[in-house]
Structures are given as structure tokens and as C-alpha cells.
Amino acid sequence: MADRLRSRTTATLAGDLVAPHMRLALFLLLAPALLWLLGLIVLPHVDLAVLSLRTRVAPRTYELGFGNYRTFIDEPLYWHTFVRTAVMSIFATVCTLLIAFPAAWYIAKIARGRAKSLLFVMCLIPFWVSETVRTLGWMILLRESGVLPRLLVELGITAKPVELLYHDTTILVGLVYTSMLFMVVPLVSALESLDDSLIEAAYDLGGNGLSILRQIVIPHAAPGIAAGSIIVFMLTLGNYLTPTLLGGKNSLWFTEQIYTQFITRFNWEQGAAFGFLLLVLSTAIVWLGLVVTGQKFGDVMRRS
């Protein structure tokens, strides 16, 4: 008893002596990260929040209030675009998942050795060129006088060239294509950690492909699926170039509205409010997705 007491006092004493040094060292070590967090993420957002709460009543006179948010609600175009962007992003994420899953399965479980790395590289190759060039590539392929419409005419499928650009489907194709890698990578790592003998055991006990997928594979890969979906959803929601170039004037993407407010209209206050709404939207949908699938954010990010 006495021993334990004594050792406790020594420990506290030592702690008191060491702690100031330790705390300073810790602080210095963390300083770059804190600076980054504060300077590049928190500050701009605080500024954005403050900005969004100011309404211009006359040149150079501002009033504090929710005026900018009221404009968003009152103007159907704005919230239509908002909802449309959210729905299209969710849809694009689901499409990416559905296409990426078999690909990831093949890479993780079936391909061996060289074939495996080759397939991975094939997922990476689109990223060797910049997003702009990649999207322009799609435009060259799809525009009315482009490669694909001409091919369709030559093959006699359509009588005259059709415009394949500026459709919602075109936007979706572009978004899925851009997001693929970010879904494949977490899925492959999740599926690779799945022990093959679990699948064999389930098969041996009478399971078939569908029940094994539903009860063994998906529960195991859930954190990977969630991680991939979060990344793809956020990238899609915040994407500007692909919807604008492939969708043209009627793409109606919310980032475009923000751009217009900031650059064309020079209404920074309105733009800030839109930016804030987009942040709230993505947070809400990610949170909802995690709750519905019963995942924890920390787990998901650690596992991916």
C-alpha cells in the first residue's frame, strides 16, 4: 500500500516535471497540421459563413441576416438545381459502385500476378491526362460531328448524326468514368482481406452466389463500399468541369450556380451561401448513408 502510494507520488512528480517539455514538443510537432487545419479549412469556412449572412442592400452597404438563404428558397431554379445535383450525384455513385464491384472482385479474387497489376494500371491510366483534356476527349467522341455519331450513321443505326452531348446520361457517363478509380481502390483492398475459405465454407454449407454475396461478401466489404461511395459522392457533388462541359448550358449543376454567383454576378454573398448549403448537403447525405448502412465514419476511413 505504502509502496503503491510512493510510486504514485513519484509518477505525478515526474509527470509534472516532464509535462511542460512534452506539451511544448507535442504542440510544435502538431503545429503544421493545426496550421493547415486552421488556415486552409476552418478560416475560409468561417469567413464563408460570415459572408453568406450579409446581404447587399445598396452598393457597399450590407445588412446581417438570412437574406441569401431566403433567395435560395424563393427562387425555384436554385433549389431545383440543388436537388437535381444531389439526386444525380447519388445515382452516379450507385452506378460507379455497380460497375466497380465486379471489376474490383476480378482484380482482388480472380486475377493473379501480372494480370492483377495490369488491371490496376488500367484503372489509373485515365488520370495520366488532366481532367480537362479527358473531358474534351469525351466531347470529341460524342459531339454531333464526332466519332461515335458518325460511326452510328456508317453502321446504318441512325439515319443522320445525333447529338450525344448535353444529355443527363452523358453527364452520368462522364462522372462515373472519372470516379471509377476512387471506388475500385477501396473495394479491392476490402475484398482482398476477405478469406477465400469463408466463401468456400458458405458454398459448402449450401449457399449460392447470391446468398454468399449478400451475407458474406457485402457485410465484409461494407466499410470499403462506404469509403468508396463517400469519396465518389463528394467528388461528384463538387465536380464542376465534367457536368459543365458534357452537359453544356442545361447541365444545371449546383457548383455551376456557385461559380456564376462568384464570377459572373460578382455576388460573393450569394455564392458563399450556396457554398455553405452544398457543404451541409454533402455532410447530411454522407451521415444519412452511414446511419442507414450502420457504419461508423472512423471505421470506414481506417479500413479504406
Add this chain to the structure above:
Amino acid sequence: MDQDLEVDRVSKRYNAHLAVDALSFAVPHGSFFSILGPSGCGKTTLLRLIAGFLEPDSGDVRIGGHSMRGVSPNRRPVNMVFQNLALFPMMSVGENVGYGLARRDIASTEIRNRVAAMLKRVGLPGAEGKRVDQLSGGQKQRVAIARSLVLEPTLLLLDEPLGALDLKLREHMKIELKQLQADFGTTFVYITHDQSEALVLSDRVAVMSAGRFEQIGTPQELYYAPHTAFVAGFVGANNRLSGTVQRVDGDIIELHTAQGLALHARCTEHVVAGNEVEAFVRPEVVGLARDAAGLATGTPYYTGRIESLLFDGANSTVLVREQPTNTEFRIALPQTGQFADLRESEMIVFGFDPERAISFRGGNDGR
């Protein structure tokens, strides 16, 4: 007795490597059949052929009298206990055991009852709600077996299921497995490279080497009457002595080892003087005494120096160097405690009945 499993000249080749070489055997209903062999001899391949994860290149597997050609693993009346158990970590114990039943569209109340009854039979009553990672090694083992047995398979395949357990638990689970099998009366096909597991558990054992069976028999037959040098060397401890035949007298031969030791052994094969043979003498066959008078009369005896004492309770042995040839013998200590005061480098005499030492022509053991 009707055969639950018949394997008929089954072969499996991986590229150039013949992993299973035209094997045939049958396992009668309700028996415990073990396949014993060193690592890489093709045991797992054979088991996967029976379970249906691999298709044989030639030959046929019949289970309960029906050919299994083209029948997928989920439709075969066999279940397998995997080496790493492969319990589903995303499910509770109850869901693990009920997985196979649920695949058969059985009502959920019925499943619950059967799972509860099965868990009780394997000594884990009320464990349904536990997570797999809350179980000890032995409990996982029992859940894995329960998960298969609840489906009432014709045949249960076990691929070194005790391999992952520590020694103490392995000894314990060995006995439990034997009891479970007797209890359920299910036919077990058990794979192991541990000869003591095979001997203790099985009704019949097949000793496998390089894709073929060297011998199939009861544990006693394998131990007392091995057919090949490989079986003699693999099953149980043995002193292996190679030498040249000097004289043949009925089925007793006299051989001389390279070091110059002369000994007598039984040989069932046809040999003539000058042939190379290998003789096997079990440690417990050799008698030990302080002087020649202490040994059975009429058997040849040798003098040796004790090199080391290997005390292991009832399995204690001594390593003795025969003098003057320096040949090493491993000899079991009688359990009477008569030699408890034996010291290293003490001189001792030993001898054995030639009828109980067995020999085979050299160079046919496949190693």
C-alpha cells in the same frame, strides 16, 4: 456394410505435378477414416476432390452410392471443416450454425430449435448470441463442427482441424472429436499429418505419400504390420537401420550395417544375400538390462553406452550408442521405475526379439 464414400481411381494433376495418383478406397457408413501423410502429399487436394471444389481429371467419387460427377459443392451431401475453421466473423454463433439450414428454406423457429439443440450437444448451450471472436479456440472448433453436423451430412470432411490449436487443447479436442463422432454416428474423413491423431481417432487409416496410398488398415495393423518402409518410418517412432543381407533363414534374415553391426530381423519380402534392406526396430520392442542375465534368453544382445536420457513420463526413452559400432538406438524405458537411477554414459545391455523387428528391401520407400 454399405459404403458412404467410394473413391474410384481418382487422379488430379496440377500442370506437371500429379497431386493425386489413381487413388481408390471406400469408407463404410459410420466409421472414422483418417488420411495420414506428410506435408504436400496431396491430402487437401484429395479432400477438395471429395467436397467438390475440384473436379478429378479421371475417376469417380461416389457418395452414398451416387456419382458426384458434375455435382457442385453446395449440392453434395458432404460438409467440410476447414483447417482455419472459416467461421463467419460477420455473424453470431447462432447464425453461423444456422447458416446451412437457412439456405434450405427451413422455417426460422425450426432453425432456432435445431441450432439450440446442436449447440447443446457440442457443449455450448446458449451460445447463440455470442460473437465468433468471443470464443476460445476449442469453442470455435466445436462451432465449426456443429455448423456442419446440423445439416446431417452423409460425410463430414475435416482438414487438419486441430492444426491451429496448441498442444494441450489438441489432446483434449482429440478425445472430444472421437466422442462426437461416436455420438452422432456420422462418417468422418479426417486429414492429418500427426500420426498420433490418426492412430487415436480412427477406425481405419490410410497412409499417403506422393499422391498414393502406401497402406490402408486399422491403426494396429499399421503399427504392428507395416507393409512398406515408408509406413514403418512414418507411423510411430522407429529405429531405422539399413544394411546388407548376410543370411536368410526362413523369414528371419541377418543383416550387417555399414558400421559393422550385425542384427536379425523379420522380412516378409523375397530377399537373397547381398540385397540392401532396411530394418525397423520400435523403441518399446528393445529390452534393457544392467547385464546379460537380465535379458530374455536366446535373443542376441548388444552392449551400449547411454548417450542421453529423454524423460517424458510414461513415454520416457534413452538414446544408447551400441559399442563398438556407435550405432544409435532409441529405447523405451519400462514403466516399472526399474531404471529411474540410470545415468548418462553408463554401460548397459539391450536386445530384441528378431520376430518383432521388421525389414524391407531398400530403396522402395519413396523418399
